[in-house]
């Protein structure tokens with residue numbers, strides 16, 4: 001059973017400066033809640049019970065957000081603000097815990113995931129990159145589908161989507177055994193390479209920021225030397241894993257927003273604002289006045 005998720009949140013978010021200078025980029029609001037809440041809730045909906053934040057001393061606001069704020073709750077209680085109080089208390093279900101470990105040096109995504117090894121132990125786990133928000137409409141959500149597929153087949157699941165040829169050098173790129181899978185399906189992976197040169201990319205299928213991995217990847221990460229950008233890459237450890245264990249590319253169905261850059265962040269804000277259960281209608285009416 002996949003019950004743990006690792007969220008690497010130690011990065012400084014330089015692409016979001018100056019907004020991210022004194023608050024973590026993961027705490028920037030997407031409409032009325034921090035971006036990290038969307039990612040954590042996506043994990044919880046996929047059955048995750050333990051969220052492992054791989055964090056930095058400057059980013060404790062993230063773990064504080066998921067903790068109880070006794071004074072605030074007391075004040076809301078005294079003032080009879082019951083629905084707000086209930087909302088504060090129910091950000092996460094009671095059976096979900098949030099644990100923070102530190103990444104002492106910025107040595108790459110693979111290194112960040114390896115920092116969670118003592119908490120992950122001998123269990124399979126999900127990795128969610130918090131810059132990426134995934135919105136999945138109607139159908140089973142992508143991460144939940146990946147967890148289900150892992151639990152039935154035992155094959156690691158790496159979420160992918162096609163990108164334009166000129167952007168393959170910004171992502172992990174995979175090579176498959178056969179044809180590209182239909183959205184919501186998985187196919188056997190034969191190779192994976194981090195940020196290949198445009199003329200060396202094995203396909204246009206990019207790694208999106210959602211992974212379901214067996215515990216043995218931790219041993220591989222410990223033995224992975226620095227790769228692209230002189231960083232320890234999760235991609236390189238997955239390349240070792242697929243030499244002797246099944247690894248599949250899962251074709252995403254939903255839509256992604258890259259909140260790690262300003263334009264992607266704004267796109268997410270507009271998207272979630274227009275769909276907000278309370279404010280959506282007013283927001284859509286407001287947006288119409290902008291384009292007329």
Ligand code: G1P
Nearest residue numbers: 109170171172206207208209235
């Ligand atoms: C990381 C991964 C890369 C993946 C990307 C998705 O890269 O290393 O394989 O495609 O996230 O967002 P980064 O964006 O941290 O450079």
